[in-house]
Amino acid sequence: MTVPNPRAESDSDVASLYIDGAWRPSASGRRLAVHDPASGALIGWAGAGGAEDATAAVAAAATAFPGWAARTAYERSAYLYEAYRLMLERSEDLAKLMTTEQGKPLRAARAEVRYAADFLIWFAEEAKRMYGQTIPSARADQRFLVMHQPIGVVGAITPWNYPISMITRKLAPALAAGCTVVLKPAEQTPLCAIEVFRILDEVGLPPGVANLITCEDPVPVGEVLLTDPAVGKLTFTGSTEVGKLLARGAADQMKRVSLELGGHAPFIVFEDADPAHAAKGASLVKFLNTGQACICPNRLFVHRSIKDRFVETLRDRVAAMRAGSGFTEGVSVGPLIDEAAYERMTRQVGDAVAKGALLVAGGRRLTGADVDGGYFYAPTVLTEVTPEMDIYREETFGPIAPIIVFDDEDEVIAMANDTRYGLASYVYTRDLSRALRVSEALRFGMIGINDINPTSAAAPFGGVKESGLGREGAHEGLLEYLETKLVGISI
Ligand code: ADP
Numbered sequence: 001m002t003v004p005n006p007r008a009e010s011d012s013d014v015a016s017l018y019i020d021g022a023w024r025p026s027a028s029g030r031r032l033a034v035h036d037p038a039s040g041a042l043i044g045w046a047g048a049g050g051a052e053d054a055t056a057a058v059a060a061a062a063t064a065f066p067g068w069a070a071r072t073a074y075e076r077s078a079y080l081y082e083a084y085r086l087m088l089e090r091s092e093d094l095a096k097l098m099t100t101e102q103g104k105p106l107r108a109a110r111a112e113v114r115y116a117a118d119f120l121i122w123f124a125e126e127a128k129r130m131y132g133q134t135i136p137s138a139r140a141d142q143r144f145l146v147m148h149q150p151i152g153v154v155g156a157i158t159p160w161n162y163p164i165s166m167i168t169r170k171l172a173p174a175l176a177a178g179c180t181v182v183l184k185p186a187e188q189t190p191l192c193a194i195e196v197f198r199i200l201d202e203v204g205l206p207p208g209v210a211n212l213i214t215c216e217d218p219v220p221v222g223e224v225l226l227t228d229p230a231v232g233k234l235t236f237t238g239s240t241e242v243g244k245l246l247a248r249g250a251a252d253q254m255k256r257v258s259l260e261l262g263g264h265a266p267f268i269v270f271e272d273a274d275p276a277h278a279a280k281g282a283s284l285v286k287f288l289n290t291g292q293a294c295i296c297p298n299r300l301f302v303h304r305s306i307k308d309r310f311v312e313t314l315r316d317r318v319a320a321m322r323a324g325s326g327f328t329e330g331v332s333v334g335p336l337i338d339e340a341a342y343e344r345m346t347r348q349v350g351d352a353v354a355k356g357a358l359l360v361a362g363g364r365r366l367t368g369a370d371v372d373g374g375y376f377y378a379p380t381v382l383t384e385v386t387p388e389m390d391i392y393r394e395e396t397f398g399p400i401a402p403i404i405v406f407d408d409e410d411e412v413i414a415m416a417n418d419t420r421y422g423l424a425s426y427v428y429t430r431d432l433s434r435a436l437r438v439s440e441a442l443r444f445g446m447i448g449i450n451d452i453n454p455t456s457a458a459a460p461f462g463g464v465k466e467s468g469l470g471r472e473g474a475h476e477g478l479l480e481y482l483e484t485k486l487v488g489i490s491i
Contacts, residue, residue, distance in 0.1 A: 020060035021207025032216035039373035046190035054224035057211035064208030069178035080124035099326035116165035118457035127176035150178030152232030155225030163189035177481035190214035258470035263423030266416035267297035273428035279313035285452035295424035335374030423463035
């Protein structure tokens with residue numbers, strides 16, 4: 001397979017930073033190597049941008065802002081429609097690049113590109129719906145007008161696990177709102193980001209409206225986004241730890257923040273659910289992206305009366321999963337992103353087993369010609385998991401399904417809520433009253449009832465508690481890039 005990225009084929013051409021409408025190498029001339037996590041092979045290079053580049057990008061975005069904000073919503077929308085069209089036209093090449101750079105199976109990469117394109121068209125449409133309000137006044141001679149205006153320059157930081165859709169989920173609403181953007185993608189997946197920006201370049205966005213800083217060390221670039229007074233807002237998807245660091249930094253200048261952080265999703269299967277159907281759902285969402293998604297269940301709570309049937313079905317489905325290169329037909333398990341992730345799996349499983357958990361499947365690194373080049377971890381099922389184990393509290397971000405038994409509804413709600421996280425949650429029940437009761441009681445931003453994918457460009461995505469602030473997608477996703485302004489008028 002040829003990776004459709006000319007920049008990856010030449011060591012000397014690493015002009016992967018996109019600043020003020022032009023491709024440039026980093027100011028330092030340094031570059032960063034990009035590897036295929038499934039084989040360890042070198043697949044390309046990107047410029048290793050630093051503070052100087054980030055400052056130049058922020059300046060370009062600040063200069064471009066007034067002109068971009070003054071465009072009509074219809075004009076801004078037209079660019080996003082065109083980007084949508086181009087992304088779909090290139091979807092197969094983008095998916096192949098994603099599989100090479102991030103490791104996910106090609107079918108999953110294709111689905112992600114469609115999801116990424118959905119944000120472009122959703123916000124192309126929402127751009128035209130930045131409605132304001134008029135509010136009745138208590139004074140007969142007064143009128144209130146509420147309007148929304150773009151915040152300004154947005155600093156956006158995205159992760160490696162969904163290397164294209166996490167970019168469009170931020171860029172599309174920011175551009176629709178009239179903001180300009182400086183994006184810093186994850187150091188593991190700069191090539192996908194470059195291809196997204198190639199599309200933005202080709203649709204002819206005015207220079208400076210969207211800027212890309214690929215880098216090896218996120219700290220100096222992050223520092224510029226936090227301290228440069230021209231940046232009005234920071235939007236971040238990644239770990240809770242880094243999210244808190246950024247929120248602290250943003251507080252100094254009271255920059256707006258949207259944070260989409262870690263999760264610790266409960267997956268609750270009540271006694272009235274079909275255990276086989278629930279286990280099928282659990283296997284799909286737990287092992288989604290090899291468990292490397294913030295909405296992956298981290299604790300599977302199963303009613304005691306149906307536990308055996310649930311575990312049996314889950315074990316059978318896990319046994320049928322095939323690991324390997326995402327380009328191999330039938331593969332559903334990709335590599336972990338790096339050695340640190342592998343070490344976390346080993347540690348969490350070791351700790352659980354030492355404290356009495358039973359290993360029903362997996363629990364080891366996979367070996368063999370297809371998988372030796374990467375960190376492939378066998379899909380793992382643990383039973384007899386208890387609150388004393390690390391896996392009960394820590395985000396796993398990998399292919400381990402810990403099962404906990406419960407006896408009644410109040411007990412399981414209390415256990416599910418006993419976490420500092422609050423992103424996704426899942427409930428399996430055929431009882432409508434229970435579904436509503438439990439939905440109201442769970443302290444999570446998203447709840448799937450007999451549904452493993454409560455996400456869409458049209459639906460608000462985000463968490464409560466330490467899972468973050470703000471929402472992405474939906475109309476709420478646009479509001480994140482707007483300030484509310486009140487005009488009071490005496491007549
Ligand atoms: P993960 O564990 O998923 O890699 P991180 O939160 O470390 O999660 O990374 C998510 C994004 O945050 C990446 O783009 C990464 O480069 C960036 N990042 C990590 N540390 C910092 C930092 N100190 N300042 C700014 N960005 C950071």
